[in-house]
Amino acid sequence: MAAGVATAAIVGPIGYLWQDSLLPDTYSAMTMGYADTGGGPSHREHGGGRPVSELTVAAGRRADVSMTMVARFEGGRYTINGTTPGPPVLAARGDLVEVKLVNDNVPAGVTLHWHGVDVPNAMDGVAGVTQDAVMPGESFVYRFRADRTGTYWYHSHQISHEQVIKGLFGAVVIGGARTDTTALVHLYSGGKHTVNGVAADLPVAAAAGAKVRLRIVNTDSGPMDAWTGGPYRLLAVDGTDVHDPAPITGRSVRITAGGRADLEVTAPARVQLGGSPSIVVGTGAPAVGRPSAVVDLLAYGKASPVALGPVTRTFRYDIGRRLGFVDGRPGNWWTVNGHMLPDLPMFEVSAGDVVRMRISNDSGEVHPMHLHGHHMLVLARDGVAATGSPWWVDSLNVADHETYEVEFVADNPGIWSDHCHNLKHAKEGLVVHLMYDGIATPYVIGGRNAPE
């Protein structure tokens, strides 16, 4: 009798936690978790509202840049128009970009997410939230205005962990010069570290003394350091120019997963990229060891005033880790504000809000946090205020035991993912959503859609 009670006392709670963690076959991002209003007015009942599919750029205007991208799975790689990385999207500032994505033979479906480009919500490419995955034989047309210059990239947001590591990505450069070099750094499945898809140094022709802008994109799932021997400057972070960047020597620049850094080097220079091949500008520059110090972007460049206005909502995004079940699988899972998938907060905002967010990490591992559709201004780290150039990010490296204060303006209505860009972690549930008042999604996660 006592033995039976003791057994029930152990098996009962575990069984309850297990069944409570099971996800339905399909569910809407709108009904996930619990509402967090951040101190602002609560939304009306979800379910009604303008569908995200209507949030597009004005129809009728002719595209300035028009491309077709055919996605295939061949030889263990995902390719676009037969190559990986896919073709770069090169646009001038203000151009209307139109990309027709065609799925030739990817059985699980594909989408394209424009990482760092603040596109209208219907164009964001998150399967199950802003569109359905594009199945074999189907197509989807993405249209957005290239209204901010800078270095960005695109990648699939359907089964993103597998599709990105196996090659479904490419560069987006807005307002680039002909002499710029873009470097997509990627570790393919198979163990090859590559730059622009090649497992060898990337040569850049340049006369001694010439200045070259390198647009470096970290497409992997962990942070990467870039450095070079001579003095260099960090011109832009995540597509936003640094105000008055000073020369750097003896320090490396840390680029988080999904993040970008534009470096200006003087030929000859060898830019080293973590454990990947190097970018060799001109000839004769030697390799140097990785500097132990990293440029602190809180204090890099010159300050310039930014006024976002009074804060109307304040959220916290505290990342932790604990034992439990996610969809019936036991493990040591990520938590947000103490909750595990699917019981995660839904950050409710209204158009025009100025949002303050505290992102902290006590989970034992680094998390590259990526907010879709918006850029965040970093105000402080661990209580130390930013004193350098305004530091705008879409992908923020939040190391273990770090706390960041960021602010952004809610000026792009829709339903936006705010997730870890270690795509394995996203798959394990480190994803929340930013939800605007009066917006609804007709799409569901599950079934054909696995945004991860």
Added chain:
Amino acid sequence: MRKTYRILAYVVAAEVVVQAIAIAWFVAGLGNWVTGGGVLDNAAIESDDMAFPELYGLIVHGINGSIVVPVIALALLIVAFFAKIPGGIKWAVIVLVLTVLQGQLGYLGHDYPAAGGVHGLNALALFTVALVAARRAPAREPRPAEAATVGNG
């Protein structure tokens, strides 16, 4: 039930041995791969990829440690409730506590490498305790006459 208890406790001890073999195999493979020109950086750590076959050692270690061993330890405790072995429940609880501690030390090692060292030490403690627990249970089911004596002891 006593036999089941004994077997489960021995399986926990055997699992500790498997864990040691798996992780040592992985570390040896990693060294061999790096020597052959493989590059280990954060991108490689975060990749799911099988760059060298000994990575299966790490996968086995992870699945065993986070799921299989805790489930066996829990089963041992539940069996202990019914097996009526002197001190059986106590030793099963110790096995379970050391198992949970072992998992937490493993994860904590990502953050504080010293915890990884304690993880190795705790493995030996868990191995020993599991053997002690197994040896508390008689190898054969007691005859009814001696069952009463043992049961009260």
